[in-house]
Structure formats: C-alpha cells, structure tokens
Amino acid sequence: MKETRFFYAPNAASQNQLPPEEATHAIRVLRIKPGDEIFLMDGQGSFHRAEVESVTSKHCFYRLTETLPQQPAWHGRxxxxxxxxxxxxxxxxxxxxxxxxxxxxxxxxxxxxxxxxxxxxxxxxxxxxxxxxxxxxxxxxxxxxxxxxxxxxxxxxxxxxxxxxxxxxxxxxxxxxxxxxxxxxxxxxxxxxxxxxxxxxxxxxxxxxxxxxxxxxxxxxxxxxxxxxxxxxxxxxxxxxxx
Amino acid sequence: MKETRFFYAPNAASQNQLPPEEATHAIRVLRIKPGDEIFLMDGQGSFHRAEVESVTSKHCFYRLTETLPQQPAWHGRxxxxxxxxxxxxxxxxxxxxxxxxxxxxxxxxxxxxxxxxxxxxxxxxxxxxxxxxxxxxxxxxxxxxxxxxxxxxxxxxxxxxxxxxxxxxxxxxxxxxxxxxxxxxxxxxxxxxxxxxxxxxxxxxxxxxxxxxxxxxxxxxxxxxxxxxxxxxxxxxxxxxxx
The missing domain is CATH 3.40.1280.10 (SPOUT methyltransferase, trefoil knot domain)
Known part of the structure; x- marks a missing residue:
C-alpha cells in the first residue's frame, strides 16, 4: 500500500501547483509522478485530495479532486x-x-x-x-x-x-x-x-x-x-x- | 548570595564523603571549600544539610548538620x-x-x-x-x-x-x-x-x-x-x- 503524501499548500484551493519548497521535496525526495494521489493541507481547516497532473524539474501541478473540511479538535484558541x-x-x-x-x-x-x-x-x-x-x-x-x-x-x-x-x-x-x-x-x-x-x-x-x-x-x-x-x-x- | 549546591549522595547519612563523580564536580567545577554548606539528596526521600570538612584532589568530606525529610508531591507510583x-x-x-x-x-x-x-x-x-x-x-x-x-x-x-x-x-x-x-x-x-x-x-x-x-x-x-x-x-x- 502506498503511503499517503501530505503537503502544506496554504492556497491549495486557488492554486494548481505545490509551493516551491514542497514541490522540490515532492519531486526529488518522494519522486511523485503524474497520476499519484496527494493530500494538501491548507493550514486553514481543510485537507484537499488532489491528483498530480504533471511534474517538471521544479514544479508539481495538481488537480483538486475533493475538499475535506476538518472539525476542530478543541474549543477556543x-x-x-x-x-x-x-x-x-x-x-x-x-x-x-x-x-x-x-x-x-x-x-x-x-x-x-x-x-x-x-x-x-x-x-x-x-x-x-x-x-x-x-x-x-x-x-x-x-x-x-x-x-x-x-x-x-x-x-x-x-x-x-x-x-x-x-x-x-x-x-x-x-x-x-x-x-x-x-x-x-x-x-x-x-x-x-x-x-x-x-x-x-x-x-x-x-x-x-x-x-x-x-x-x-x-x-x-x-x-x-x-x-x-x-x-x-x-x-x-x-x-x-x-x- | 551564594547559590545552594545540591549533590546526589545515595548513602548520604551513612557516609562522610561525596560519591566520586559528585566529588570531582564539587572540587573541580564548583571549587567547594572547607566550611561551605552543601545539600545532599539521597534519592530516598530526604535532603541533608552538610558542612564541608576537608577537600583533597579527589575527595570531599562532609559532616551532616541536619536531615530534612521531604513530603511526597503525588499519590501512588x-x-x-x-x-x-x-x-x-x-x-x-x-x-x-x-x-x-x-x-x-x-x-x-x-x-x-x-x-x-x-x-x-x-x-x-x-x-x-x-x-x-x-x-x-x-x-x-x-x-x-x-x-x-x-x-x-x-x-x-x-x-x-x-x-x-x-x-x-x-x-x-x-x-x-x-x-x-x-x-x-x-x-x-x-x-x-x-x-x-x-x-x-x-x-x-x-x-x-x-x-x-x-x-x-x-x-x-x-x-x-x-x-x-x-x-x-x-x-x-x-x-x-x-x-
């Protein structure tokens, strides 16, 4: 079973590529390929399921497939x-x-x-x-x-x-x-x-x-x-x- | 004000000198001198006040002046x-x-x-x-x-x-x-x-x-x-x- 890959993408929903640092990690370390499923964490309460569409030496383009709003785990700040x-x-x-x-x-x-x-x-x-x-x-x-x-x-x-x-x-x-x-x-x-x-x-x-x-x-x-x-x-x- | 010096001395009450490792630290690092007051922690529930009697290159001899039994801070183990x-x-x-x-x-x-x-x-x-x-x-x-x-x-x-x-x-x-x-x-x-x-x-x-x-x-x-x-x-x- 392939491990789920999580990336921090603060503007996940309005972008179509990973931020530079995450892209480098995805491409060079995790060797992400077109067709792979990834999870984007926007840091604002939602996870997003996405499919990798294309990969260059520095860019990783994706297509969102599902947005998964999360519930808070605690009250207040x-x-x-x-x-x-x-x-x-x-x-x-x-x-x-x-x-x-x-x-x-x-x-x-x-x-x-x-x-x-x-x-x-x-x-x-x-x-x-x-x-x-x-x-x-x-x-x-x-x-x-x-x-x-x-x-x-x-x-x-x-x-x-x-x-x-x-x-x-x-x-x-x-x-x-x-x-x-x-x-x-x-x-x-x-x-x-x-x-x-x-x-x-x-x-x-x-x-x-x-x-x-x-x-x-x-x-x-x-x-x-x-x-x-x-x-x-x-x-x-x-x-x-x-x- | 001189800082209180604490030492771990498992048999504080039955000994008259610091264990080797503590003695080295006391002599070389803290430069403890005869007449100094030190605190010994026996790790078995008591602190002991002691006065340093003599110091050699490797030994630190003391005389207990007071035993201070401590109260447990929590119930059970x-x-x-x-x-x-x-x-x-x-x-x-x-x-x-x-x-x-x-x-x-x-x-x-x-x-x-x-x-x-x-x-x-x-x-x-x-x-x-x-x-x-x-x-x-x-x-x-x-x-x-x-x-x-x-x-x-x-x-x-x-x-x-x-x-x-x-x-x-x-x-x-x-x-x-x-x-x-x-x-x-x-x-x-x-x-x-x-x-x-x-x-x-x-x-x-x-x-x-x-x-x-x-x-x-x-x-x-x-x-x-x-x-x-x-x-x-x-x-x-x-x-x-x-x-």
Missing part, C-alpha cells in the same frame, strides 16, 4: 507566550511538541531577565509546519516574532489570560483548576511563561494590572520549555473535544 | 513503560522531562515493531540523576533495563495499568478520564506506550489479557516520546498533591 531559553534548541523542541499536542499561537517575549533577546522565528516556523504535517493538524499555528514583554501585555487579550511564575509571595491560582472551571469551558486561553530566571516581580504585577491572572503550574520546579509544554497539555485537557 | 525510539536522543529528552514533571519508574520495552532493540540505560540513568537534582526531586526515579514486551506484561502489576495505542477497531478508554476517577485517586499507575509503528494488535490483546486497559491519550497523532510525556503529565494532574 490556545496561545502560549514564552521567553525563549538561552539554548534555542529547547525552543525548537517546544515548538514541535506544542504543535503535536495542539496549539493555536506561539509568541516569544523579551523580558527583564531574558537570556536570549533575539529569536529566528523562520526556523521555528519551519518546525511548526513540519510538526503540523506530521501530526495532521488542519490549522497552522501562528508564530509571532519576538516582542517586548510590556508591549505584549498591553495589547487587548480577549481571553482567559495567565502569567505563570514561581514567587511564593504573590498569591497564585492553580492554572489547571482555573481553566477547567465549567463556566470557562470554551474560552480562549493565553499563558505567559518566563525565562530561566523567571519574570521579575514588577513584570508579574504589571501583567496582573493588565488583567492576567497570577498562576502556578504546580509544585514541580520546571525548566522554561517544560513549563511551556505543561501549560499546553493542561490547556488541551481543558479544551479538547472528545471523539 | 507513576510508571511509564515505553518502546524506545530509533533516535535515542528523543528518549533522553523524554527521560529529562518526565523526571522534571514527576515520575517514579521508567521501563523500556522491546516490541514487535520496535525500531530500537538495544538501549544504553546508563546514559538515561545519568540524565535522570541530573534532572532529579535540577528539579529537586526527593526520590530518584528507577530506570529499568530493556525487557521484552511479553516479559513485562506477564509480571504482576498491582496498579491501574494501561496500554495506549492507535487502533480504532479496539475499544479504548480515555486515559485521563480513567485515572481521574475519584475511587482511583491514589492508585499506582502503569502506562505502556508503543514504538513509532505502534504495538501490534496481538500485543494489545495480550496486554489486555494480562489486565491492562486499552486506552487512548486523545485525538492527537503524537510521536512516541510526546505520547510518553503526555501520559506522565496526565498522571501528575491525576495524582498530584496540591500545596
């Missing part, structure tokens, strides 16, 4: 905003895992104690697309460029918003308990996770002034990327739509 | 048994994250469709100790050598035991719903996660014959290590003891 770790690899790992588990948006924050103040989001974007294909997610998660902490919290956040931190002296709600409250079962969720040295106390207070709820992920002492991933798993458990 | 991925790095990552989040025992299974049939658990052991120190876990998680799937399931498992798999044709309980049932709130949990190509249908049936519950982690299509980590996060949420 899940948005993680995190201060990237010094080791960029840990953020790449987080991006891959967060997409597999299910997320709508990832932002990177520049904080008072950030150990990394620049972030190549093109690389994260590629990892996100690859994880989206691998885990067959109908919607492409949005990756935002790095932004100063204050600019991020000052924006309107029409969602249940949390700042997770480790200061015992600031009262903290239990994140999982908060997002699983029955009256909030479909709200969007935004969760802030700080750098290795945590947010500053000022940052926590500023976020609370902007409507963010001071929260804890639990008793464990977690690395930044592990905290980010735990927040995504908690959010999925709270918002998932059961089969 | 959490045991993940997983078929290692082809890429050993993915298992090392999983071991680190599972320890941070909280686990009692990790086993490696050799399955019908395993892509990796040998596993250097010494390396996993080192990662587990390092993550235990970093995340200040009072108990050292146990790492078991690789074992054939059939041998593992044939053992007595006096716990709530699950086999997670992707076969739609075999009825599956929802793992999170099962482990959060009020009447099971303190039971030990054992969870089996298969290799990249999943367990075989025979393996699933054999495990069910041995009392394992057929289960799903949810709708998402997860890589092996992501499935393993999700299972650990679910178990923690189900068994954690709130502050």
């Amino acid at each position: 899940i948005h993680l905003a995190i201060a990237p770790t010094k080791d960029a690899g840990r953020m790449e790992w987080l991006a891959e895992k967060a997409v597999e588990i299910g997320i709508d948006e990832i932002s990177f924050l520049e904080c008072r104690f950030s150990e990394r103040r620049t972030m190549r989001t093109e690389r994260i974007e590629r990892i996100v697309v690859s994880a989206m294909k691998q885990s067959r997610k109908p919607w492409k998660p949005q990756v935002n460029p790095m932004i100063p902490f204050n600019d991020f919290i000052a924006r309107a956040h029409p969602s249940l918003s949390f700042i997770c931190h480790c200061y015992n002296e600031i009262p903290r709600a239990d994140l999982f308990a908060e997002i699983t409250k029955p009256q909030e079962s479909q709200s969007d969720i935004t969760i802030l996770v700080g750098p290795e040295g945590d947010f500053s106390i000022d940052e926590v207070n500023q976020a609370m002034d902007c409507g963010f709820i001071s929260a804890t992920l639990g008793q464990s002492r977690l690395r930044t990327e592990t905290a980010g991933l735990s927040a995504v798993v908690y959010s999925q458990l709270a918002r998932r739509i059961l089969d | 959490i045991h993940l048994a997983i078929a290692p991925t082809k890429d050993a790095g993915r298992m090392e990552w999983l071991a680190e994250k599972a320890v941070e989040i909280g686990i009692d025992e990790i086993s490696f299974l050799e399955c019908r469709f395993s892509e990796r049939r040998t596993m250097r658990t010494e390396r996993i052991e080192r990662i587990v100790v390092s993550a235990m120190k970093q995340s200040r876990k009072p108990w050292k998680p146990q790492v078991n050598p690789m074992i054939p799937f059939n041998d593992f399931i044939a053992r007595a498992h006096p716990s709530l035991s699950f086999i997670c798999h992707c076969y739609n044709e075999i009825p599956r309980a929802d793992l999170f719903a099962e482990i959060t049932k009020p009447q099971e709130s303190q039971s030990d949990i054992t969870i089996l996660v298969g290799p990249e190509g999943d367990f075989s249908i025979d393996e699933v049936n054999q495990a069910m014959d041995c009392g394992f519950i057929s289960a799903t982690l949810g709708q998402s299509r997860l890589r092996t290590e992501t499935a393993g980590l999700s299972a650990v996060v679910y178990s923690q949420l189900a068994r954690r003891i709130l502050d």
Whole structure:
C-alpha cells in the first residue's frame, strides 16, 4: 500500500501547483509522478485530495479532486507566550511538541531577565509546519516574532489570560483548576511563561494590572520549555473535544 | 548570595564523603571549600544539610548538620513503560522531562515493531540523576533495563495499568478520564506506550489479557516520546498533591 503524501499548500484551493519548497521535496525526495494521489493541507481547516497532473524539474501541478473540511479538535484558541531559553534548541523542541499536542499561537517575549533577546522565528516556523504535517493538524499555528514583554501585555487579550511564575509571595491560582472551571469551558486561553530566571516581580504585577491572572503550574520546579509544554497539555485537557 | 549546591549522595547519612563523580564536580567545577554548606539528596526521600570538612584532589568530606525529610508531591507510583525510539536522543529528552514533571519508574520495552532493540540505560540513568537534582526531586526515579514486551506484561502489576495505542477497531478508554476517577485517586499507575509503528494488535490483546486497559491519550497523532510525556503529565494532574 502506498503511503499517503501530505503537503502544506496554504492556497491549495486557488492554486494548481505545490509551493516551491514542497514541490522540490515532492519531486526529488518522494519522486511523485503524474497520476499519484496527494493530500494538501491548507493550514486553514481543510485537507484537499488532489491528483498530480504533471511534474517538471521544479514544479508539481495538481488537480483538486475533493475538499475535506476538518472539525476542530478543541474549543477556543490556545496561545502560549514564552521567553525563549538561552539554548534555542529547547525552543525548537517546544515548538514541535506544542504543535503535536495542539496549539493555536506561539509568541516569544523579551523580558527583564531574558537570556536570549533575539529569536529566528523562520526556523521555528519551519518546525511548526513540519510538526503540523506530521501530526495532521488542519490549522497552522501562528508564530509571532519576538516582542517586548510590556508591549505584549498591553495589547487587548480577549481571553482567559495567565502569567505563570514561581514567587511564593504573590498569591497564585492553580492554572489547571482555573481553566477547567465549567463556566470557562470554551474560552480562549493565553499563558505567559518566563525565562530561566523567571519574570521579575514588577513584570508579574504589571501583567496582573493588565488583567492576567497570577498562576502556578504546580509544585514541580520546571525548566522554561517544560513549563511551556505543561501549560499546553493542561490547556488541551481543558479544551479538547472528545471523539 | 551564594547559590545552594545540591549533590546526589545515595548513602548520604551513612557516609562522610561525596560519591566520586559528585566529588570531582564539587572540587573541580564548583571549587567547594572547607566550611561551605552543601545539600545532599539521597534519592530516598530526604535532603541533608552538610558542612564541608576537608577537600583533597579527589575527595570531599562532609559532616551532616541536619536531615530534612521531604513530603511526597503525588499519590501512588507513576510508571511509564515505553518502546524506545530509533533516535535515542528523543528518549533522553523524554527521560529529562518526565523526571522534571514527576515520575517514579521508567521501563523500556522491546516490541514487535520496535525500531530500537538495544538501549544504553546508563546514559538515561545519568540524565535522570541530573534532572532529579535540577528539579529537586526527593526520590530518584528507577530506570529499568530493556525487557521484552511479553516479559513485562506477564509480571504482576498491582496498579491501574494501561496500554495506549492507535487502533480504532479496539475499544479504548480515555486515559485521563480513567485515572481521574475519584475511587482511583491514589492508585499506582502503569502506562505502556508503543514504538513509532505502534504495538501490534496481538500485543494489545495480550496486554489486555494480562489486565491492562486499552486506552487512548486523545485525538492527537503524537510521536512516541510526546505520547510518553503526555501520559506522565496526565498522571501528575491525576495524582498530584496540591500545596
């Protein structure tokens, strides 16, 4: 049985050829031939069945045969905003895992104690697309460029918003308990996770002034990327739509 | 303020010097001096405060000043048994994250469709100790050598035991719903996660014959290590003891 081939084609329905990078992969690696069936993921909620019509050295032309709109697997939007770790690899790992588990948006924050103040989001974007294909997610998660902490919290956040931190002296709600409250079962969720040295106390207070709820992920002492991933798993458990 | 130094010393209370590897690290990297205060983690539930008495080129002698028994952070034992991925790095990552989040025992299974049939658990052991120190876990998680799937399931498992798999044709309980049932709130949990190509249908049936519950982690299509980590996060949420 031939394995189904999935490609990311953001404008699948209005185009008749694969985007350049996907075409190269299709032609050189997968050796796609005219007549082959392929699946296009538009990243906007639909998969499309298509038949390959012709292949040149750089182009792969197709004809759509069926559009398959997908159902959301969870309620609301899940948005993680995190201060990237010094080791960029840990953020790449987080991006891959967060997409597999299910997320709508990832932002990177520049904080008072950030150990990394620049972030190549093109690389994260590629990892996100690859994880989206691998885990067959109908919607492409949005990756935002790095932004100063204050600019991020000052924006309107029409969602249940949390700042997770480790200061015992600031009262903290239990994140999982908060997002699983029955009256909030479909709200969007935004969760802030700080750098290795945590947010500053000022940052926590500023976020609370902007409507963010001071929260804890639990008793464990977690690395930044592990905290980010735990927040995504908690959010999925709270918002998932059961089969 | 001087940072607190944590060392893993399995027999902290009956010894008066750090184990060789920790001693080397203490002397060469941290430049510990007589009079310094150190913390010893015995991996058996206690931290010990100690004062360094003398240091040679290879030995670091201490005197215990206080034993601090720790409270468990979760109920029951959490045991993940997983078929290692082809890429050993993915298992090392999983071991680190599972320890941070909280686990009692990790086993490696050799399955019908395993892509990796040998596993250097010494390396996993080192990662587990390092993550235990970093995340200040009072108990050292146990790492078991690789074992054939059939041998593992044939053992007595006096716990709530699950086999997670992707076969739609075999009825599956929802793992999170099962482990959060009020009447099971303190039971030990054992969870089996298969290799990249999943367990075989025979393996699933054999495990069910041995009392394992057929289960799903949810709708998402997860890589092996992501499935393993999700299972650990679910178990923690189900068994954690709130502050």
